[in-house]
Amino acid sequence: FFCCAMAFAARPRLGGGRGRGATGEGDLGARQAIFPRRVRVAAAPEQAQVAVLGASGYTGAEITRLLALHPRINVRAITSERSAGQPFRTTFPHLRESFFKSESEDATMNLTLTKVQDVEWDQVDSVFCCLPHGTTQEIIAGLPQSKKVVDLSADFRLKDVDVYAQWYGAAHKAPDLQREAVYGLTEFKRQEVASARLVANPGCYPTSIQLPLVPLLDAGLILPEDIIIDAKSGVSGAGRGAKQSNLYCEIAEGMNSYGITSHRHVPEVEQQLDEVSKSGPVRISFTPHLMPFSRGMQSTMYVKMAAGATVADLRARLADQFQEETFVHVLPEGEIPHTRFVRGSNHCVIGVYEDRIEGRAIVISVIDNLVKGASGQALQNMNLMLGFPEDEGLMQIPMFP
The missing domain is CATH 3.30.360.10 (Dihydrodipicolinate Reductase; domain 2)
Known part of the structure; x- marks a missing residue:
């Protein structure tokens, strides 16, 4: 398996042509891929400052773990309504403050859980929202418009407000944002994601x-x-x-x-x-x-x-x-x-x-x-939104056994 995992890591990163069809000319399977891999993005910041909302759940903890290895993203705030005031290591002992050193600072990050309303938004430019569906709508609607957001809940995945109400048992509270959100299945939505302010991360x-x-x-x-x-x-x-x-x-x-x-x-x-x-x-x-x-x-x-x-x-x-x-x-x-x-x-x-x-x-x-089905894909999307290489912070080789 180690050889297979190394083959994963050796794959080309980004760019390149679409390649030839894998079957002969005229075969049904020979149609060219129509989902482009090259994207046009704005100039990337040297460092991005992010908040993770709902960090005490599994997806929130997983995105925080992945961000510890990201060379250009600094974790500025992590929230939990139930555990506010506690060090993050109290909730997830495997994640220590020393893992989160900033590239631009000597001090380690302050990973104390806080409430959403206590986040210092002037210190944050991007947000991973890992809150439950239903609560996410109002939280994101209240965020400053300048913030880039990847939402890991189901609140912005469905475009039809009636379909949302049918399956989730309540009317959507932010229909304008529901229409604005880009569905972030990264391999097929690169350009849309790169240009988006709000991305609805797909379900697992x-x-x-x-x-x-x-x-x-x-x-x-x-x-x-x-x-x-x-x-x-x-x-x-x-x-x-x-x-x-x-x-x-x-x-x-x-x-x-x-x-x-x-x-x-x-x-x-x-x-x-x-x-x-x-x-x-x-x-x-x-x-x-x-x-x-x-x-x-x-x-x-x-x-x-x-x-x-x-x-x-x-x-x-x-x-x-x-x-x-x-x-x-x-x-x-x-x-x-x-x-x-x-x-x-x-x-x-x-x-x-x-x-x-x-x-x-x-x-x-x-x-x-938890990774490709949630937090990893969320980071893949945020990389595109920020103009970073899409695979940055995500090149972990699969674990075995």
């Missing part, structure tokens, strides 16, 4: 689903109907809140489905896949499962291929799309993804297989739900 399941399916739908290689998705997540995906269903004895040595037919990531996935579908609206059957490990996610997707398409065409299309990407990797025929291939990293690994049912294919993707 939607990230693992869309990375392989967007290119296939865009190329017309799979049909938009009858997409079946079986997805599994580590327990950290359920959050850090004290719930009986998350207790060790409830989780260990077993697995369970949840949110059957009602999971809130369904409209997010369908909304985004509809944008690229060439033959009608996308409808998915989606069932998530909670697994007895801390982090990791696998989505197994069963799709109908378009007339004349083959599994080789699907694999070639994905290989062509992602051949120059730093974080997305398509396995050769016969190799199978494993969540351990991506643990602790911003990588996504994809495999494509022929189903025993004629005309169907199986697509598998794995990510770390």
